[in-house]
Amino acid sequence: MISTFFDHELKAFWRSKNTGKNITVKVVMGILIFILFLYVLALGVFMDKLLGAMFPQEDLTVAFCGVVLVYFLYDLLMRLQLQELPTLKVQPYLHLPVKRNSVVGYLALTALLSFFNLWPIIIFGPFILKVILPASGALTTLVFIVSIIGFSIFNNYLALYIKRKANLNGWIFLIAGAVLSLAICGDYVWHLYSLKAGSYLFFGNLIAMPYLVLLPLTLAAAMYYVNFYYLKDNLYLEELTTKKDAAPKSSTEIPLLNRFGHVGDLVANEVKLILRNKRPRSALVMGLFFMFYGLIFYTNPKLGESFKIFVGMFMTGIFIINYGQFMFSWQAAHFDGLLVSKIKFADFLKAKYLLFTIVSTVAFILTTPYVYFGWRTVLIHFIMYLWNLGVNTTIVLYFANRNYKRIDLSKGASFNWEGVGASQLLLSFPLILFPYVIFLPFKYMGYPNVGLATLAIIGIAFIITRNFWLQKLEADFYTKRFKIAEGFRNK
Structure with a gap:
């Protein structure tokens, strides 16, 4: 047999x-x-x-x-x-x-x-x-x-x-x-x-x-x-x-999310998707392993403060980067159903923002033991946490609108390039370069604190104007939704 x-x-x-x-x-x-x-x-x-x-x-x-x-x-x-x-x-x-x-x-x-x-x-x-x-x-x-x-x-x-x-x-x-x-x-x-x-x-x-x-x-x-x-x-x-x-179940099974109404329900479904499937769960687990990333750089005294910006961004935002760039691909199997459902795309985006905020906040809390290397290290982590919530989240979701490749949730992440395309390669450049484009000029002029403050202000500004960016992302999605759906149908 x-x-x-x-x-x-x-x-x-x-x-x-x-x-x-x-x-x-x-x-x-x-x-x-x-x-x-x-x-x-x-x-x-x-x-x-x-x-x-x-x-x-x-x-x-x-x-x-x-x-x-x-x-x-x-x-x-x-x-x-x-x-x-x-x-x-x-x-x-x-x-x-x-x-x-x-x-x-x-x-x-x-x-x-x-x-x-x-x-x-x-x-x-x-x-x-x-x-x-x-x-x-x-x-x-x-x-x-x-x-x-x-x-x-x-x-x-x-x-x-x-x-x-x-x-x-x-x-x-x-x-x-x-x-x-x-x-x-x-x-x-x-x-x-x-x-x-x-x-x-x-x-x-x-x-x-x-x-x-x-x-x-x-x-x-x-x-x-x-x-x-x-x-x-x-x-x-x-x-x-x-x-x-x-057993009877609540609408979300996560009491913390009940206060967010329909958006909370969408986040709860997203959490279930992550925990029950290999590929998205790997993105979450990888984020936990990245919490030890600072030990590679901070124990080397030859590496300067510029590396702390890079490390802080990845430790507090790796989940946003790994998971967010495939925003629609995770739902590829039922994407046509989402297009004709009563779910407002604005609520869908708000759920993504809420999920990223929760996971990034937990990640920042987990990085606080790096205070062992000085309070300034934790301050840089907090600044990059604000940058991730404001700027990087918006950039990642913008590029997610340009990913037309489906993902099979049952497959593992190892040696799996399904869903990866040119948009993921292009995404790496703004994510890595933008913070340094702002910080390095101030550093070379002798004002590194002003550079860090500028990063924090820009991050906060993006968070405050989040509704504006939501509208832009929603309008961008409606111009590409049929192309995305067509790409997901190609198995």
């Missing part, structure tokens, strides 16, 4: 009207993955030399045993962001005499075809063969390789389980990402424990006690069956919504 499913997917691919485009994308992706493969292979071949340089006081095997589990922690974090869920259109099979176990088994097994499962073998395999095999023998070499495969499969199915659960509740994804980030910070930032010591506790003892290989194999098998039974229990679409529809 698995071969039948595979044959059906091949036929669906070749019979699609976008086959030519899909082949081109896959060829380009194949070339990029092959180049990445060569880099990873080089890392594996020279790992003994890298570990020797990083830990000159330690034995190579001890150093290796200390980094393996640390790698898998980062591997899980990358999988949550980049790994795609294996998919199969199950609806055509549900009324046929096809066993549910066959359908679920196909989905579970095809998950092993991810290139993420290949990286650990390529990275660690050469070191194991070069160092551990001559020193400890064939049995130890075998249990090391099997353990690495076991942990890789465990990570594979754990990441897929978290992402599947997150499709029903977006907070699960955020919580999982926060837990992993805190686990990493607990070692490298707060020094509460040592991940390296925990890794050596297992792999170091694996040399003397080969039967410990049963632990990663057991974890991998358990995680496989957790995924298998979760998919089996939720194979029918109505089973996914039975419990959720039983």
